[in-house]
Amino acid sequence: MAKQTAVSSDLLDDLGTIKVPKSGDVLANRLQQQILSGAYPPGAPLPTERELVENTNLSRGSVREALHILESQGLITRRAGRYGGSIVSRPSDELLAGHINLFARGLRVKLSALIEARQALDPTVAYLAARNRTEADLQSLRAISERLDAAAASDLPGFLDENAKWHLAIAVASHNDLLRAFTHSISEMMLQASKLENFAPQETRLVVTKTHRRILAAIEAQDADAAKRRSERDVQAYARHVEAALLATASRPG
Numbered sequence: 001m002a003k004q005t006a007v008s009s010d011l012l013d014d015l016g017t018i019k020v021p022k023s024g025d026v027l028a029n030r031l032q033q034q035i036l037s038g039a040y041p042p043g044a045p046l047p048t049e050r051e052l053v054e055n056t057n058l059s060r061g062s063v064r065e066a067l068h069i070l071e072s073q074g075l076i077t078r079r080a081g082r083y084g085g086s087i088v089s090r091p092s093d094e095l096l097a098g099h100i101n102l103f104a105r106g107l108r109v110k111l112s113a114l115i116e117a118r119q120a121l122d123p124t125v126a127y128l129a130a131r132n133r134t135e136a137d138l139q140s141l142r143a144i145s146e147r148l149d150a151a152a153a154s155d156l157p158g159f160l161d162e163n164a165k166w167h168l169a170i171a172v173a174s175h176n177d178l179l180r181a182f183t184h185s186i187s188e189m190m191l192q193a194s195k196l197e198n199f200a201p202q203e204t205r206l207v208v209t210k211t212h213r214r215i216l217a218a219i220e221a222q223d224a225d226a227a228k229r230r231s232e233r234d235v236q237a238y239a240r241h242v243e244a245a246l247l248a249t250a251s252r253p254g
Contacts, residue, residue: 003020023058024065031066035075035088038254046076046086093184100185114189115242119235122167125183126215126231130224137173141216144169152205159205164191170231173219185212204241211237 034040047055052063067086070076074091078158079086104114129137144166164187171183200208211234218227 022062024062024069027052027056027062027076027077028069031070032073032075035070042088042090044088046083046088051119052138075082094153096181097185097188101188103191109118110243114186115235115239117186118190118238119214119232121179121182121186122170122235123169123228123231125176125179126219127224127228128176128179129170130219130227132175133173133219133222138220139168141166141173141219144207145216149209150207153202155204156200159200160191162186163208163212170215170219182225200241207237208234 031040031046040046046067047050049060049063050066052058052066053060056063058111062234067076067078070086071078074089076086077089078086103109133141144162148159148162148166151162167190168180168183168187171180174180211230213233215230218230220222
């Protein structure tokens with residue numbers, strides 16, 4: 001009897017822990033697959049909570065949990081009221097930016113890593129922008145460049161803000177959704193980094209505007225190699241300016 005008991009115990013150990021997924025997670029996953037497959041295109045309404053409860057035999061709480069998951073993934077927006085409900089949407093750049101920002105802050109990503117990301121990203125984005133830009137893209141870049149030039153002389157906050165917009169506009173002109181989203185994701189962190197004391201004195205701002213004009217000229221001419229080369233020089237200068245600003249801040253007394 002003791003031997004039989006021991007064998008039974010061994011068999012039970014072999015089974016291991018069985019994890020049963022929550023019903024809300026299962027429903028969220030199924031709805032997610034239907035949305036991503038195009039069964040529910042952007043702008044289409046999902047079935048109502050009542051319809052989902054009746055067709056799945058799940059509790060209203062489980063259905064609401066599934067819808068909350070989809071909303072957090074950026075796949076639906078939920079509207080309250082008589083004509084409300086869950087409407088299918090596309091994940092936004094802002095959603096990805098929020099996740100990457102939390103990731104960077106949670107892991108205490110160093111400023112040097114952010115700069116390396118820019119050095120890897122910006123030249124490729126500029127290269128693609130020169131190849132793929134439209135006239136509307138050029139109009140946007142020219143308008144930002146004008147505002148950047150105007151702010152360079154005496155409006156440091158405005159200059160930094162327009163500089164961040166300029167980099168994002170280049171990414172938009174690349175017409176690569178992933179690169180645009182990645183650029184948007186780090187744009188706020190780049191903007192905060194550029195607010196370091198001593199980062200952008202007037203002479204530096206004037207150099208930046210001149211460099212950006214040269215990159216824009218290459219994009220206008222659809223000279224992708226020149227746009228990439230000039231962007232590489234731009235981000236290298238950015239790295240040097242940040243390093244100098246950090247050293248200046250660290251050497252200040254008190």
